[in-house]
Structures are given as structure tokens and as C-alpha cells.
Amino acid sequence: MQRFAFKMKLKPGHEAEYKRRHDAIWPELKQLLKEAGISDYTIYLDEETHTLFAVQKQSGASSQDLGSTAIVQKWWAYMADIMDTNPDNSPVSVPLKEVFHLE
Template identity: 45%
Template sequence: MIRKAFKMYLNPRCAKTYEERHQKLWPEMKEVIRSHGGHNYSIFLDEDTNVLYGYVEVESEEKWQEIAKTPINKKWWDYMAPLMRVNADNSPVQDDLRNVFYLS
């Protein structure tokens, strides 16, 4: 299993809507995450900075990257785009974090 951590950037005053949408995550989106090897997915919010910190365990980088090509993922990006900083294709601006310590 590959452990990945990253940060994304929420727009001001969007935290409540962001959280509500994730509490009601579409079943199809859950399935595509799982079918592309995603496990133990968490997102945390720093309310002082509106920075979101994500953590996910993936089976393989290649399999995980394929999720971006799925129609349901693109639909999710479009749905979430008004709430956060995004790229031209509505994918969230995301910065990977480097692991500096791990204790199992």
C-alpha cells in the first residue's frame, strides 16, 4: 500500500458546504475511489487557513491516476469547483506532501 498526503485550498466561507457535500458523497464516487485502489481516505480542514489536508492509501500510483479519467470523477470536480481553487479542467489544485515520519 502506498500512503499519499496532499493539500488543497478551500475558498473562503465554503467550509460548511464542502463538508456537507462530502458527508453526502455520491455512491458512484465512493465506488470509483475503491475500484481505483483507494483506501482509508481522509480530508482534514485547517479552519484558520482554509487549507485541506488529504490522506489516502492506494494500491498503485498508476491505478490511482486513472481515476481522473472517469466521468463520475470529472462530474465531482465540476460540482466542487465553485468551492475551491481549481485547475483549468476543474481538478483541485493539489500539492503533494512529503512523508518525513511514519510509525506503524
């Protein structure tokens, strides 16, 4: 399993809505992530900068590689009003370089 980290940007004032939507993540999206080998997926929020910091373990593709699926495209459209997005509604996502890990 590899760890993968990336950051995204939440629009100010949408912290509670972002959490609400993720607390009710669609079962079919959750299943797709698991089937793709994604696990231990956590998203943190830096409230000062509205930066979302995500970390996941993956045995195959990352969640960022699933954009061709209908359910991910639907999720992106659902989230586009509260996040910085690209023209295709995908979240603006920046991969982060691992510089330290302690087991």
C-alpha cells in the same frame, strides 16, 4: 499499501458546504475509489489557512489519477465553486512528502 498525502485549498466561508457535499458523496464515486484501490481516505481542514490536507492508502492509482473518468470530472465541476481549481476544474493539488511515520 502506500500512503499518499496532498493538500488543496478551500475558498473561505465554504467549510460547512464542503463537509455537507462530502457527507453525501455519490455512491458511484465512492465505488470508483474503492475499485481503484483507494482506502482509508481522510481529509482534514486547517481553518486558519483554509488548507485541506488529504491522506489516503492506495494499492494502485491515487484519487488524483482518476481525472479521465466521467464521474470524477462531474465531481470536480460540482466542487469547483468552493475550491481553488485548475482550468479543467480539477482541484489545485500539491503532493506532500512524507517525513515521518510511526506504526
